[in-house]
Amino acid sequence: MEVLVICLLLCVSGAYAYTDGRIRVFSDDFLFGAATSAYQVEGAWDSDGKGESIWDRFLHEHPKLIPDGRNGDVACDSYHNYERDVEMLRELGVDHYRFSISWPRILPGGFSNKINKKGLEYYDKLIDELLKYNIKPMITLYHFDLPQTLQDLGGWANPLSVQWFEEYAKVVFEQFAHKVPYWITINQPSFICVEGYGGKENAPGIGSSGIGDYMCIKNVMLAHAKVYRLYEMEYKEKFKGSVGISLSLNWADPFTNSTENVQAADLYRDFTIGLYMNPIWSKDGDFPRTVKDLILERSKAQGYRHSRLPVLNPDEITLLKGSADFLGVNHYTTFLVKATDQVYPNPSMDDDIGVELTYRPEWKTSQSKWLRSAPYGIYKLCLHLNKVYDYPTMIITEHGWSTKKLLKDNSRVKNMREFFKALLLGIEDGARVKGYTAWSLMDNVEWAAGTSERFGLYEVDFESTEKTRAPRVSALVYKRIIEKRFVEPDWKPDSLNIAITKSKANSKEL
Numbered sequence: 001m002e003v004l005v006i007c008l009l010l011c012v013s014g015a016y017a018y019t020d021g022r023i024r025v026f027s028d029d030f031l032f033g034a035a036t037s038a039y040q041v042e043g044a045w046d047s048d049g050k051g052e053s054i055w056d057r058f059l060h061e062h063p064k065l066i067p068d069g070r071n072g073d074v075a076c077d078s079y080h081n082y083e084r085d086v087e088m089l090r091e092l093g094v095d096h097y098r099f100s101i102s103w104p105r106i107l108p109g110g111f112s113n114k115i116n117k118k119g120l121e122y123y124d125k126l127i128d129e130l131l132k133y134n135i136k137p138m139i140t141l142y143h144f145d146l147p148q149t150l151q152d153l154g155g156w157a158n159p160l161s162v163q164w165f166e167e168y169a170k171v172v173f174e175q176f177a178h179k180v181p182y183w184i185t186i187n188q189p190s191f192i193c194v195e196g197y198g199g200k201e202n203a204p205g206i207g208s209s210g211i212g213d214y215m216c217i218k219n220v221m222l223a224h225a226k227v228y229r230l231y232e233m234e235y236k237e238k239f240k241g242s243v244g245i246s247l248s249l250n251w252a253d254p255f256t257n258s259t260e261n262v263q264a265a266d267l268y269r270d271f272t273i274g275l276y277m278n279p280i281w282s283k284d285g286d287f288p289r290t291v292k293d294l295i296l297e298r299s300k301a302q303g304y305r306h307s308r309l310p311v312l313n314p315d316e317i318t319l320l321k322g323s324a325d326f327l328g329v330n331h332y333t334t335f336l337v338k339a340t341d342q343v344y345p346n347p348s349m350d351d352d353i354g355v356e357l358t359y360r361p362e363w364k365t366s367q368s369k370w371l372r373s374a375p376y377g378i379y380k381l382c383l384h385l386n387k388v389y390d391y392p393t394m395i396i397t398e399h400g401w402s403t404k405k406l407l408k409d410n411s412r413v414k415n416m417r418e419f420f421k422a423l424l425l426g427i428e429d430g431a432r433v434k435g436y437t438a439w440s441l442m443d444n445v446e447w448a449a450g451t452s453e454r455f456g457l458y459e460v461d462f463e464s465t466e467k468t469r470a471p472r473v474s475a476l477v478y479k480r481i482i483e484k485r486f487v488e489p490d491w492k493p494d495s496l497n498i499a500i501t502k503s504k505a506n507s508k509e510l
């Protein structure tokens, strides 16, 4: 009887039905959350003893790169507005808040000889405020903002960075492990390395594609694994937290079914998914064979004595294998991959992969050039991950959409609903997804794009001294989905008023 009533309710309210007419519902223990990162929201870039990060340095030195000129010096001023941020999370009714700790706010010089007490105090207050309302902290230890002092010593291209990261993580775990259930070691190794060390338009802007990016990938992956093992050895038994890594996993399909394009898409996925997934979750560990062989062969032909992709030795392979309690997936878009004769700079990662990327013209564009809406991608990604990897569970640690400054963000609402629809199908077909985290809780500094690309469920008025936040339509829609546990395609809020969800977010376990 109860089931029948629920079915009737769902049908009347117009929840998403699929071609087979069935309604998909998020389970009661599915976690919903929202995310930000330190550089993007905190501001207070040099307050209370914080050290300089590579993003502080980079955007101070390259102001012309930022379309609207707004860097992270002040951002959303969350350093002073964290209570309002938690209030917004209560309004949404989320289970968890994913935020990051700024390494140079805790260790201004990068090393643990000097710990900035004021920095620790800030995160302590934020964590306590979350816990007061039963919102679980999900802390990212590294979200792109390396202390500049460590960059001056080579940053992630220096193999000692593995040890530096472990030293920093230990300071953080000592302080907070007893109150934090979810940890993410590193956010998006691909962005850190491919954009930051391969490219020139993101910090630290080394521009060493095909060499520096590969050195960085090895070190970042090992740094992740070391910190996972540190938690496992010293904190896991006592505090029972989960430690994962967030990977940027977009989907890639061949442009056509021609053999060349199918092979090109396979190779592209080996470079963008396999390089990071294989060492942790493939049967043999290590980087994908295809990638290793290809780079070795090309390196030799180019006159290098060693592969430009550093080798993982057997101990490192063992360290990495299984080094995460959950897979954090940051998923935004889908690309179509074409085999190409185009000539890229040599050496470079583009030259190694040797493909061209494109989109279907009908995929709607966002405010960000790289981001188009192709929501079926998450479904295909789920199937692929299930088929190829033995991951324990998955949490979507980021998904979102950019607009201009506007409160009626219908395109974000559409993108979110379609994403959920495809995700629910993926779950039904076996993807072990335990949670979803919207990027982002509020508009923030989108790295070198400044605030010209807005990802927030809440709009931030960057002109105001208070950095006033106001809910968008998407915030109300998301709140409703969290409450109902299913997606209603036509539901609209009557107004943009949002109230704190009375019942506290309940405590669910992974």
Ligand code: NOJ
Binding pocket: 037, 040, 187, 188, 330, 398, 439, 446, 447, 455
């Ligand atoms: C991924 C990154 O983790 C985050 O910092 C960024 O703002 C979003 N993608 C949107 O580009």
